[in-house]
Amino acid sequence: MTHSDPSPPAIELRDVTKRFRTPAGSVHTALRRLNLTVAPGEFCAVVGPTGCGKSTTLSLISGLEPASRGEVLVDGGPVRGISEGIAFVFQNDAVFPWKSVLANVAAGPLFRGVPRREAVEQARDWLRRVGLAGFEDRHPHQLSGGMRKRVALAQSLINRPRILLMDEPFAALDVQTRQIMSDELLRLWELTRPAVVFITHDLEEAIALADKVVVLTAGPGTVKATFEVGLPRPRRAQEIRFDAAFVEMYQRIWESLRDEVELAYARTAAAPPSTAEPEKETL
Amino acid sequence: MSTARPDTRAVSPTPHAGTDIAEPAEAGTRPRRRRLVVNAVRFVPLVVFLGGWEVLARAGVLDPFFFGQPTRIAAQVGDWVTGGTEIGSLWTQVGVTLQEALVGFAIGVVLGIVCGIALGRVRMLADIFGPYIKVLNSIPRIVLGSIFIVWLGLGVQSKVALAMVLVFFAVFFNAFQGTREVDRNLVANARILGASKRQVTFHVVLPSALTWIIASLHVSFGFALIGAIVGEFLGAQQGLGLLISQAQGSFNPNGVFAAMVVIAVIALAAEGLITLLEKQLLSWRPPQLSGADL
Numbered sequence: 023m024t025h026s027d028p029s030p031p032a033i034e035l036r037d038v039t040k041r042f043r044t045p046a047g048s049v050h051t052a053l054r055r056l057n058l059t060v061a062p063g064e065f066c067a068v069v070g071p072t073g074c075g076k077s078t079t080l081s082l083i084s085g086l087e088p089a090s091r092g093e094v095l096v097d098g099g100p101v102r103g104i105s106e107g108i109a110f111v112f113q114n115d116a117v118f119p120w121k122s123v124l125a126n127v128a129a130g131p132l133f134r135g136v137p138r139r140e141a142v143e144q145a146r147d148w149l150r151r152v153g154l155a156g157f158e159d160r161h162p163h164q165l166s167g168g169m170r171k172r173v174a175l176a177q178s179l180i181n182r183p184r185i186l187l188m189d190e191p192f193a194a195l196d197v198q199t200r201q202i203m204s205d206e207l208l209r210l211w212e213l214t215r216p217a218v219v220f221i222t223h224d225l226e227e228a229i230a231l232a233d234k235v236v237v238l239t240a241g242p243g244t245v246k247a248t249f250e251v252g253l254p255r256p257r258r259a260q261e262i263r264f265d266a267a268f269v270e271m272y273q274r275i276w277e278s279l280r281d282e283v284e285l286a287y288a289r290t291a292a293a294p295p296s297t298a299e300p301e302k303e304t305l
Numbered sequence: 306m307s308t309a310r311p312d313t314r315a316v317s318p319t320p321h322a323g324t325d326i327a328e329p330a331e332a333g334t335r336p337r338r339r340r341l342v343v344n345a346v347r348f349v350p351l352v353v354f355l356g357g358w359e360v361l362a363r364a365g366v367l368d369p370f371f372f373g374q375p376t377r378i379a380a381q382v383g384d385w386v387t388g389g390t391e392i393g394s395l396w397t398q399v400g401v402t403l404q405e406a407l408v409g410f411a412i413g414v415v416l417g418i419v420c421g422i423a424l425g426r427v428r429m430l431a432d433i434f435g436p437y438i439k440v441l442n443s444i445p446r447i448v449l450g451s452i453f454i455v456w457l458g459l460g461v462q463s464k465v466a467l468a469m470v471l472v473f474f475a476v477f478f479n480a481f482q483g484t485r486e487v488d489r490n491l492v493a494n495a496r497i498l499g500a501s502k503r504q505v506t507f508h509v510v511l512p513s514a515l516t517w518i519i520a521s522l523h524v525s526f527g528f529a530l531i532g533a534i535v536g537e538f539l540g541a542q543q544g545l546g547l548l549i550s551q552a553q554g555s556f557n558p559n560g561v562f563a564a565m566v567v568i569a570v571i572a573l574a575a576e577g578l579i580t581l582l583e584k585q586l587l588s589w590r591p592p593q594l595s596g597a598d599l
Contacts, residue, residue, distance in 0.1 A: 086493055104496050116494035120512040120589040129508065133499035163591040181498065 030098030032185055032217035033060040033083055038092035040078050052078040054242035055092070060234075062184070065211065065218045067228035069279060070238030071286030076221045077113075079243075080187045083219065084108050096185065109178035109216070111191040117162045117173050123149065124158035126173055130181040148176040151210065168199040172206070179210060186216040190223065204231060204259035212256070225279065229271050230259040237278045240286040247278045373558035381563035390548055395567070402533050402545040403571065405461055409468025410529035417473045417525075418518060421480025425514070426506060431481075438477070446470050447535055454540045464541070468532030472525040479521035483514030516590075519583045526575045530568060 040053040052075035060066045070076050081087040082094050085104045094101040096108070117126045128145035132138065149155055152172040162170055171191060178186065191207075192200045204227060211218065222228050228235050235249045253267060262268050355375045361367045362374040369377065385395040392398065424431040424438075450467045457463040487510050495509045537546025545564050552560025 084497055086496070108497060110494065110497045112490050112494060114490055116488075116490045118491060118495075118509065118512070120515075121508075129495070129500075130498040133495070133501070133504050133508075161589045163589070177498065 029062060030095070031059045032062045032064070032097060033058070033219065034093075034095040034098075035059075035079070035082070036093040036095070038082060038089045038094060040075065040082060040087070041090045051242040053082075054244050056238075056244045058236060058245060060185075060217050060219060062217050063215045065220065065231060065233045066236060067220045067222060067232035067234070068236045068238060069222060069225055069228050069275070070243060071240050071279075071283045072223075072290070073286060074238045074241045074282070075243035076238060077189050080110065080189050080219060080221060083185070084110050084187055105185075107181075107184040109181055109183035109186045111171075111174050111178050111186070111188045113190045113193055115162065115170050115174070117170055117177060119162050121161075122158065123154060123160050123162070123165070123173055126162070127176045127180055130177060134181070144180055145176075148180045151213070152176045152206070166199075167195050168203060171195065171203055175207065175210060179214060179216075182214055183216050186211075186218045188218065188220045190221055192227070193223065200227070201260045207231065208255075208257060208259065225272060225275060226263060227259075229253075229268060229275065230257065230262050235275055237275065237282070240282045240289070246282065247275075249275050249278075369558075370556070371558060373562050377559045378562045378566065381559045382566055385563065385567075391551060392543060392547060398543060398545050398548055399567065399571065401461070401543045402530075402537065402568075405464035405533035405536065405544070406468055406526075406529040408461075409465040409532055410472050410526055412465070413469040413472025413525065413529065414476050414522065416469070417476025417521075418480045420473075421477045421518075422484050422506065422510060422514065425481045425484025426510060442474050442478075446474070447531075450532075450536050450539050453536070459540050459542055464533045464536030464544070464546075467536045468529040471528040471532040475525040475528055476518060476521050479517040480514055483517030484510055486517070487513045515586060519579075519586060522579050522582075523576065526579060527572060530572055530575075534568065 035056055035058040038053055038056045039051065042050045042052060044050050056075075056079065058066075058068075058079070068076050068079065078087070082089050083096065083101065083105075085101045085108075096105045118129065121129065124142065124145050127148055128138075128141040131141035131144055136144070146155075146158065149158060152175055154169060154172055154176070157165065157169070162173065165173065174191070192203050195203060208231065218232075220228070220231060225235075229251055232251055235251060237246045237249070238244065239246045249271070251271060253262060253265065253271070358367065358372075359375045362369045362372065389395060390398060424434060447467075449470055450463070453463040453466040457466060491509050491513065492505055495505050500508060533544070534546035534549070537544035538550050541547045545568060549561050549564045552558075552564065
């Protein structure tokens with residue numbers, strides 16, 4: 023946890039500002055002077071109110087969007103274009119609906135020039151790991167929401183990323199499936215141990231999963247506070263919620279988050295719909 | 306009251322029919338009876354229309370000299386099939402028209418897809434060529450048929466060119482729109498997974514735009530036939546269009562209608578083939594989306 027080791031952090035955002043031009047022509051500032059560091063293998067959860075620029079942070083790290091100002095470093099080097107060694111699990115389904123489950127998972131290695139036979143073998147391997155052996159020939163629409171998330175996870179992790187970015191990946195799932203997927207994610211994370219930035223609205227989910235929880239302010243987003251989660255691993259997301267240390271942690275972070283949530287809510291409730299800022303940034 | 310409910314359920318089948326075996330008896334007979342009723346009633350308008358036409362023609366209300374007569378149209382088709390037409394065997398005419406339509410269709414579809422995706426993917430190209438395409442689309446392209454006959458002669462080439470032009474625009478606009486509508490999350494996902502621009506085009510954009518492109522194929526095969534026949538109309542030595550224009554020249558409405566019947570059969574067969582192709586290519590879609598059968 024200490025930064026005494028000589029290897030550079032997996033992710034470093036220095037004084038990053040991101041502005042968008044809205045369709046109406048005005049300028050919308052999504053992030054302002056944001057600083058964030060994630061160590062290799064560290065699991066970092068980012069929480070914050072709606073519209074605070076959480077998703078924007080991920081687009082900057084992945085290289086899908088350039089920063090307007092400041093520096094974005096991955097493995098010590100500045101980000102230019104899509105960075106190698108990064109995986110991204112999207113909020114909505116981003117698996118390819120016209121590809122079979124197997125072809126979806128094998129897509130990454132195939133794009134990167136791995137021979138077909140080897141890619142398919144790796145894909146079968148990862149499907150076994152996420153518990154989808156036997157579903158290779160199905161198409162995504164034939165699977166449940168939780169199963170599609172497993173496909174997305176296998177599709178991302180097969181590239182053995184050093185950094186895994188997750189944008190509210192389980193938000194669309196029902197509560198039980200979500201908890202099962204949390205445990206599943208921790209188990210898979212242990213296999214390759216990438217650095218993770220996990221964005222969520224759900225504070226419980228954030229604490230149950232992460233080493234570190236970062237609270238962002240209401241937009242324009244910047245870091246309000248950082249909390250180290252000292253809970254021991256391996257954890258069981260379904261049971262850790264009853265732990266006294268968990269509850270205490272939850273109260274401390276909620277103290278910090280509450281003002282921002284209320285501020286963000288007051289803004290959306292007060293603003294007339296025509297001038298409301300677009301909540302979801304485009305990629 | 307009690308009969309209304311099962312009906313609404315029958316028209317919305319569950320997507321995963323295999324898993325649901327709760328009420329097999331009721332669910333099995335209702336749709337079958339419904340299908341019988343639909344098929345039976347479906348023939349009524351046809352019989353009324355053709356029967357009325359025939360009766361009115363025989364009674365002298367409609368002059369068969371101008372309006373034709375169903376039985377004579379049928380006789381004309383029969384004549385052509387058994388004895389051939391004034392310009393040679395019916396099958397030769399069908400073959401020529403079909404060849405023109407199919408070649409024009411194939412070239413138009415390929416060009417339309419390539420240009421549509423290229424302009425949809427490359428902003429710069431769309432900005433440069435957009436206005437030209439709009440202008441070309443707004444002129445009545447059927448007039449080009451005359452130009453093509455001047456350029457390419459009375460043979461097959463001029464008809465192929467006309468069919469191609471008509472097909473191209475229909476396919477182009479759908480391919481272009483389909484490319485623009487591709488889910489940006491899917492493109493972002495492919496790029497992060499390591500796809501090059503080319504791989505994004507072939508693995509994400511093309512399959513996604515295919516839904517739009519295939520929808521345009523239904524319309525554009527009709528356009529290909531129109532192109533071929535109008536081209537023949539304007540000047541040809543063979544083909545169904547020539548058959549029509551000759552029937553028109555000799556005041557033979559039955560001949561015009563008979564050619565129409567032959568063309569309709571061709572168009573329906575092509576429509577069936579395109580639907581088969583659609584089912585094949587879009588088999589990944591959930592059934593309730595690909596269901597609209599008309």
